[in-house]
Amino acid sequence: MASPEQDLAPALDKDGVRLTVDDALATVTLTNPAKRNAQSPALWRALAEAGRSLPGSVRVVVLRGEGKSFSAGLDRQMFTPEGIPGEPTFIDLARRDDAGIDATIAEYQEAFTWWRRTDIVSIAAVQGHAIGAGFQLALGCDLRVVADDVQFAMRETSLGLVPDLTGTHPLVGLVGYARALEICVTGRFVGAEEAVSSGLASLAVPAGELDGAVRDLAAAVMAAPRDAVVETKALLRGALDRTYEEQRAAERAAQARRLRDLAGLGE
Template identity: 55%
Template sequence: MTSDNVESGTAVPTSEVGVRYDLDGPVATVTLCRPEVLNAQTPAMWAELANISRKLPGDVRVVIVRGEGRAFSAGLDLSVARGDGDSSLGRLAHLSPSECADRIAGFQSAFTWLRNPSIVTIAAVHGHAIGAGFQLALNCDMRILAEDAKFSMAEVTLGLVPDLGGTKRLAELVGPSRALEICLTGRRIAADEADRIGLATAVVADLPGAVADLAAAVVSADQGAVAEIKALLAGASLRSYQEQDRAEREAQTRRLRDLLGAGE
């Protein structure tokens, strides 16, 4: 990474780890850039994703996540997972339970920052989004799919469970029964089905154009209102109707006071 003081409109190099981000005013674009292996993910990429979350300027309001080449991400790089590095599956298996869980928590941090209430995150998905790729998209607030997009939660084919922050969002979007079926079968979910069952925010013919238009719409909206709306909706499933009504009242009171300057 370069210095924290990054000029707007510049690409930010990230050495050879396979991730970069570009800044265009309040919009940051994070790109997985290992197209030769369909953006298969490694622990080094996860470390860089987490690092990007700490490097983003405070005025960034929208983060777009995309993949370079023919796919969003083919998931975990099995050559690394089956190797003998510190983060290989074999090494993780020989850690103590608490050490293994701590290591996985570090991996999760590469994904979970995308749920930060101060930003709106958009996954621009084309081609395959498998396993870790699917979970990366699930951690984003919205998923805009090209017509060739395909999701798969393939961890079960390795005898593993999804562990990168995707299971709660998946169950919220499609319900626990369908989420169980998706995770147990590891089957491919085409864009039209993803749209029908609620995994896709939209399926579009022009992915870059649609994502750019959505990002522009978010940026044009009042920043305080966007943050309050995101928080209201994120917590809605955990609240009763009465609790949600109260949360709405409290959020609106804050907006009115901020907009009209009351209490200063």
């Protein structure tokens, strides 16, 4: 795929992650296609840093991967006894107490959480393999547009582990408990057609049209007034945690803020 941000100076470019900003649009690119954008703790720290580095002007963040695969999951070196130099191995983690394991995984999860902030809309452009941590990274975004060759899979359970990089909550929300369970415990592939029909993806397009389709979606999001988008996202994100009456009240409060703002009476 051609790089839509190739003419922009990167605001961050390290450990397999590049962040570029073009006014209201930011693009985060996974930049290690030779390893199918395999993930490591260093990459997760860089992704978290990208989130902290976003200027206030950014309204939409596009997440993409260079090469044929979005991300094939964890760097296989993490599964070896030696692990990745300078990083804790799985055995090291297992030897820590509960608080130590919890703190380490919580740090890893930071790379997967900021995409759902209410002040931005995040869009994952997913082609080829999105496996394990790659699947969960795509699930971290608000929206997913996929190429017709996409192959999602959650392989953690097959390895004796669980998906722990924040993917379980959005997966259940998108496809329901039963299908989410079946996808996770079987580790099977989910292709483009099923991704769209099940709600995992908004749109599937030929691989060569993926960048263009994502740019069109980003432009459509940015066409609406920013504050209205922020309020709407917050309403929808909180809807499942509220009762029907609580959601009605939240809608009224949000609309009051919008009306006052449009009338020039906001705080």
